[in-house]
Amino acid sequence: MTTTIGDRHEAARTPRRRRHLFSRALAGVIAAGMVLGVGELLAALIDPNSSPFYAVGSTTVDRSPAWAREFAIHTFGTNDKPALFVGMTILIVLLAAIAGIVERPRAPFGSAILAVLGLVGIVAATQRPAATWMYALPTVVGVVAGIAVLRVLTATARAPENSDSEDSWLPRRTFLLLAAGAAATAAAAGAAGRYLGQQVAGAVDNRRAFAIPGVTDRAAAIAPGTDIGVPGGTPFVTSNEDFYRIDTALRVPRLTTDDWQLRIHGMVDRELTLSWDDLIARTPVERLITLTCVSNEVGGNLAGNATWIGYPIKDILDEAGVHPDADMLLSTSSDHFTAGTPVAALRDGRDAILAVAMNGQPLPFEHGYPVRQVVPGLYGYVSATKWVVDWELTRFDKAEAYWTKRGWSAEGPIKTASRIDVPAAFAPTAPGPVLVAGTAWAQHRGIEKVEVRVDNGAWQTATLAPQYSIDTWRQWTWEWEAAAGLHTLQVRATDLDGNVQVEERTPPIPGGATGWHTRSFTVA
Numbered sequence: 001m002t003t004t005i006g007d008r009h010e011a012a013r014t015p016r017r018r019r020h021l022f023s024r025a026l027a028g029v030i031a032a033g034m035v036l037g038v039g040e041l042l043a044a045l046i047d048p049n050s051s052p053f054y055a056v057g058s059t060t061v062d063r064s065p066a067w068a069r070e071f072a073i074h075t076f077g078t079n080d081k082p083a084l085f086v087g088m089t090i091l092i093v094l095l096a097a098i099a100g101i102v103e104r105p106r107a108p109f110g111s112a113i114l115a116v117l118g119l120v121g122i123v124a125a126t127q128r129p130a131a132t133w134m135y136a137l138p139t140v141v142g143v144v145a146g147i148a149v150l151r152v153l154t155a156t157a158r159a160p161e162n163s164d165s166e167d168s169w170l171p172r173r174t175f176l177l178l179a180a181g182a183a184a185t186a187a188a189a190g191a192a193g194r195y196l197g198q199q200v201a202g203a204v205d206n207r208r209a210f211a212i213p214g215v216t217d218r219a220a221a222i223a224p225g226t227d228i229g230v231p232g233g234t235p236f237v238t239s240n241e242d243f244y245r246i247d248t249a250l251r252v253p254r255l256t257t258d259d260w261q262l263r264i265h266g267m268v269d270r271e272l273t274l275s276w277d278d279l280i281a282r283t284p285v286e287r288l289i290t291l292t293c294v295s296n297e298v299g300g301n302l303a304g305n306a307t308w309i310g311y312p313i314k315d316i317l318d319e320a321g322v323h324p325d326a327d328m329l330l331s332t333s334s335d336h337f338t339a340g341t342p343v344a345a346l347r348d349g350r351d352a353i354l355a356v357a358m359n360g361q362p363l364p365f366e367h368g369y370p371v372r373q374v375v376p377g378l379y380g381y382v383s384a385t386k387w388v389v390d391w392e393l394t395r396f397d398k399a400e401a402y403w404t405k406r407g408w409s410a411e412g413p414i415k416t417a418s419r420i421d422v423p424a425a426f427a428p429t430a431p432g433p434v435l436v437a438g439t440a441w442a443q444h445r446g447i448e449k450v451e452v453r454v455d456n457g458a459w460q461t462a463t464l465a466p467q468y469s470i471d472t473w474r475q476w477t478w479e480w481e482a483a484a485g486l487h488t489l490q491v492r493a494t495d496l497d498g499n500v501q502v503e504e505r506t507p508p509i510p511g512g513a514t515g516w517h518t519r520s521f522t523v524a
């Protein structure tokens, strides 16, 4: 009797056991796929080099002894890398299958295997050149997702064992559905990650190979003293690393010069499409121009000065033949930001350019690679479109650009402004002579005068550094005989049109902040 029952159970269990073993192994493989898929997707957003799979592969290549490399090249030739990836994949599939089989609700050995594999990925990723702690993120998130998948799938795969009916099909179907869903999700994440990652890598290579156009129309030399060089002060030219960045892009566009083209249409005599080759066949100019963001608060640092190389916008507009009644150039970036620039400002002879280089380097991706606009005298939101790909000639009474739709002024001339850079706010100050220094700007009008006053006293004229051009900011200094006590310094600028910086404090919206920059110091 007992024997009979036992035999019967054995007979029924063997094929089902095998089936469950297979299901569990499959669960492990899908879980590992989830780790890699999620890892790939996040890596594409952070840096393709942070992908766990590729980081482990690259580290293996970098760390393998010479004989192993020689053997690989000898055996697989130029297929040595695919061979490595195939080898890694086989190993991962085997370990993942084992992980699935040994995963138990109370003793999650499988999860532990995934965690250890993850650790290998984290170590490899964070050892990559230029890695930051962020490089661990794709693997960490991937492993968390993978373990979740492993636990859910192995729990579902186990279900029929506990059910009474021997051919219970419902849990099996649940397992298959979940497994298929997880596998599809992992594959989709991986494919999206590979696609985005390759795009990034392609753009990085493209930018690296970029040759800065040679210019004969060079920027004027910077006269000695233009940069006063006060310690802690603002440098006259802002480095690319320190240049402020403002845009709506969640993911910085990664265009290549091959992807890039500029379509010019709307109220023009001739529609044009400029390719990269068309653009660089033109004659470039080099200029220093100070950019400013309309969102800059009084005393704020959303302004920067760079040496740009680019192609005059006016000439391109003339080639397209702008209709006399078109008063707006509506420019659009590859990520659909728009700016509406007064056509008049682009054609009045100022150095409005389609810039391709910034301080002797190709534009950084964050600053618009491969092509952006730079227009002296106008805030960035109406003029400085990065990753620009489309120009429509239109009218201010017909079209509205991105920020204008959100309550900002349609036209954005830069307001006359000045700020105190040194000493820093509330810096400990000793009585006696104190050198006060700062920056003033009124792009395309130029700075005529900067004045400083202490505790609402009489305005005193600051010493101006040489003016580089009316399109750049200008430095100033003022010698303060500081007496003990709490003192408030104020600064105001006057532009070459005679406009005095507006006293009334108003917020940046809609057309730029006004007010005099004020700083307090305790002199003791």
Ligand SMILES: Nc1nc2c(c(=O)[nH]1)N[C@H]1C(S)=C(S)[C@@H](COP(=O)(O)O)O[C@H]1N2
Pocket: 243, 244, 245, 246, 247, 248, 249, 291, 292, 293, 294, 333, 334, 335, 337, 366, 367, 368, 379, 380, 381, 384, 385, 386, 387
């Ligand atoms: N494509 C795109 N271009 C853009 C923006 C944007 O959001 N998207 N912001 C503009 C604004 S508001 C400013 S102030 C400048 C800033 O340029 P920067 O980031 O190179 O300093 O870019 C302008 N160009």
Ligand SMILES: [Mo]
Pocket: 246, 292, 293, 294, 295, 379, 380, 381
């Ligand atoms: Mo801005």
